[in-house]
Amino acid sequence: MENLYLPDLALIDRIVDETSDTKTFTLHFANKALNRRFSFKSGQFVEATVFGVGEAPFGFASNPHTPQQFDITVRAIGAVTHAMHALKEGDYLGIRGPLGNSFPLEEVTDQDILFIAGGIGLPPLKSLIEPMLDRRDEFGQFIILYGARTPADRVYKPLLETWSKRTDIQFLQTVDTPDATWQGPVGVVTTLMEKIKLDINRTVAFTCGPPVMIRFVIQDLLGMGFAEDRIISTLERYMKCGVGKCGHCAIGHKYICVDGPVFSYRQIKRLPER
């Protein structure tokens, strides 16, 4: 039996500024053996420790095919996240993981795929989009909708650029408040749904973002006639242990950190509180 709460050390290989308050950290485990055997799935998360400050959960933001180096994208919002932003390349983080369940992937081959992401909700979806795009021909239509507050608040700008150039996927983005350079659509992400054509019976929708956005997206999808188990979302709760023990993330008798964070709407609907 091991100490569940003892993090392993990971080295920060690279830090990329995404927006004014968001950075992507590329990490690998300091222990070579651990690094070699490490693997994760799309949708899972880690608990990251800044020693002396605390620990917080972050979804994997990179392709699970290259687990020997992985990304987390972090928005500075409180104590731990600000402390992470103050770190430099070559510094250490404590990491526990992979934790949580994962997105269905094999189960949705042959289907049309719709991603709807808002703001900092894109990183976890990216860990699914990338392996799917590696196997692009196994899926039908492939649509990604992304909304952010302002053009500058979009994460992964170079990647978004390559996505918009690809012809085998439909990538649309929108912002709430445009700036002088913005030529794309303006409005919340749900307004993009009017611009796409879907076969709801063969589409699986994945959504991730702020709770309010998720609520509206799900409402719209249901309105379009989506079956409840064709809507896949993530739930976020204040988390501490990540291993189903501290009780913070419990909704009903489900523990988001163990039974989630990925749920179909059918499952979400059954939870006694929302």
Place this chain on the structure above:
Amino acid sequence: MKIQTTCPFCGCGCGMLLEVEANQVISASPQRSHPLSRGTLCIKGWNGHQIIHHPQRLTQPLIRNRQKLVPASWRQAITLVHDRLAKLRDDHGADCIGVIGSVKTTTEEAYLLNRLARSVLGTPHVDSLVRYDHAPSVRVLQAQMGYATACAGILDIEKASVILIAGANPKAQAARVGSYIFQAAKRGIPVIHIDPRQQEHTPLYTLFMQPRPGTDLALFNALLHVIIARGWQDPGVLGISHLRDDGLQRFTPEYAEQVCGVPAHQIVQAAELMAKSGPGVIIYGTGVTQQVNGTANVQALWNLALLTGNMGREGAGLIPLLSANNMQGAIDAGLMTELAPGHRLIKETPTRHDVAEYWGSLPEKKGLTVQEMLNQAGKRIKGLYVVGENLAWAAPDTQASTKALKNLDFLVVQDLFLTETAALADVVLPACSYAEKEGTFTNLEGRIQRVRQAIRPVGACLSDGEIIARLAKAFGATFPSDPKQIFLEMQSCIPCYQQIKYAQLDQPGGVVWPAPGAQKGNGRCRALLGERRGGFYPVTAGAPFTEPPDDEYPFALFTGRPVFHRRTGTMVSRSFTLDKEDPIVTVEINTDDAKALKLRSGWPVKVVTRRGHLRCTLVATRAIAPGTLFLPIHHKEGLSQSLMLAALESESGIPEMKLCAAKLETA
């Protein structure tokens, strides 16, 4: 191991057990055998202990060296404090030094500080933060009874047939009192609640009267008027025949309705409940004291208690909800400039005699109050010694008080943490927490209880008492050091403590002064009053608001205390669990006002007064009346105090901290 001690987080004084492991306090749990708390604690009691080992605890003395505070030894620090204070005294006379004591340290420490200030330093300017919360209570109760204390016990609430709460939130400020009121309400005892803001428990009460902030006096007087006019008064009240001429006629329920916005029929109903239900307890808090009419309000409530026959019987009396664990102890020890130890006015000669026997000498007159000292900082007051209070934040008009502290030649602060006040000091002396020392706290009903040492001091900390004694020694005076010895000396100077045997303090719940037999909660009033009843002195001329709302600042802004906080939050915000309870500063507005201003709950707004502004999140609610705004006090993220007035009430010197004019802007 578990050590039995007294909770230091509010005036209730619940019994608690501290669990100790490897010289660290790891938990607090309730004492089942405690007569008052009976195996319960509130959220602060359960979690407040986390402050003891907070990483920000001061662990060694700090001395200002050029602009920075640097670590020093105790010898250096004490010598420096002595040298600087002595020099100030030589240059400008003893009364250029001010001393501000704490309502949180033990009574023994309050007493020693008083002795140090008045007999060793020789200054009359010694005061404490009782001033900011309950100076009017001290003034009225001392004048009426000779004792500035509650004339009912907390357990009288269990025996009362009617309860009146005015300007207080017992559930948040003194949870155990709140719990007894809750129990009474559940038993069907009528509870009358007077407050500009509805609280969670208000729906359980019989009657809720919502006066416009600051208009309580008219409401109280109207209650008196109705009782007298209808002949409902207690037959035992003397001088009833001339009551009619006392200027109360004006305060008809209809008049009060105009002034306060409380329906006249509610006033009549409340008067009838108070007069006819049987024994009644009146509980009031800073909502009625921190006003221009603070003293008049307390006097009016005293009158009400008297008129309804609620003085001197069981289940009855007047309880000021003292807002700190040892505010009563600080009063007992005379830590207010007009008082000597034992609730006697400093100007009375016999007092000076028996105190002088131990102290050598003490000043003949009262000195400056806290607020006056701040106003005189850099002028008459050159040096200030502050024990255990975050004065910069506790005082109204934060900017002005911070500036005042900076004007001093020399500032010494004794505290657990580097508070905003300590950060301005020339010398910072690290003090022990309640878990690291021995002594007594006296709760809001006069219950003297033991505080027991659970662990060795953190770092190089010394108890406040030890620091004071070392300083006294530097000045050539010898103070007793053993807590029992101090208590015995204190008893000689505090007559109302004299009947107590030290060993009695060890029993669960300690002893309620003056009568050791009175701890069951009955008879405190009788023991205090003896044959006297106190006087009925209607105060009918209320002073107007200092700063009424006007076209530019249309809202009446008032403040209150959220449950997680205690005083300036120095302590509680450093408990990990309590700190996360309440991270966001909110301002409350009436739902209709919010609609009219096209504002919604959750929006960021700016509260603006003539002194400053504060960014916070808006909450629209029906809990407060139209035309008013409500802010929590001393929130670490947003100091409501920075917005408030420092205008002083003339009678007791309490600042009018509850009320001022404000406007809202979108942020």
Place this chain on the structure above:
Amino acid sequence: MQVSAKAIVPKTLFLEGLARCMKKTEVIAPVKMKGGDITFEPISNVRQITFDYVNDHDPLKRFFIPAREELFSYHFSGNKPVAKSPPQPKPRVLFGIRSCDLQGLAHMDGFFQGAFEDQLYWQRRQQTLTISLACTEPLDTCFCICCNGGPWLEHGFDLQLTDLGETFLVEIGSAAGRRFLEEWHVPCQSAKRKDLQLRQELMQKCDEKMIPTAYLAKACIQITNNRVREELWDEMGAECFSCGGCTHVCPCCTCFDVYDCPQEDGQGTRYRCWDSCQYAGFTREASGHNPRAKAKERVKRRFYHKLSYAYIQQDGHPGCVGCGRCITVCQAFNQLDVPAVVKRLRRDG
């Protein structure tokens, strides 16, 4: 010496055995504090033990999940953090523990195993021998009879003692229990018929004295099917003081929070401490959003966890053992403890 599963030992001799054990192993037992409170403490003399108590106010879970516990400590070597698990706990004997607490322990055993085993819990658990005292005299707050929490147990103890006056009836629940008796030379005789009969009578009497106050069934049904009127939750939420006492004293409540305590020299410790689902800070997210902002939602949560079928099925047991502590500890006097709420839900539709 072969000891039968039910043995009889003179009390004094059992305590002598315990005293012998104490020389080598830490013994934790109930002692009476000055004011009359009972607390479990390591003892140095069996005479310190008090038998004059039914259950202690604060639950024995603190010996397995302490109110504050180190998760690990760390220091830096250069810019590299080095984290270290806390030292292994030492073996100990927990004497005089009551059935309800032991049942609570069984509840926690279930919770702390599974896919993620909590090593910190299990180390303590495995190092602890439990000697429980079956109850013969319930308090008026006890309702273990409603929750399968006592007054005596069939299993879950290493040794269970029943006070028969001069003797203890000793029931052996595990190999470790048997080893204790052998190692410390506790002279056991097989229990006779009359001993067993006496015990039967005591149990019966205790049962009769027990006033069942928590008729769980209806409450479980109402909660499981979300049939409780919102107004009733509103009412209960408004009454709650959010002190957290109910969860702190509950032998089944396990929730904790985690925080770091850094020191100036770059070393530090990460602790976990008891947390309460009754606190607003329990679910407040970094964005400021709080899914259980109202006390009402938190009270609802507490009872969902205690009494919903979903949880009973998952844990194999309701989240309550009937110790009655939440009755004594509640600031909302007699309104929000388990029997009170069960009663309110039963009368509500």
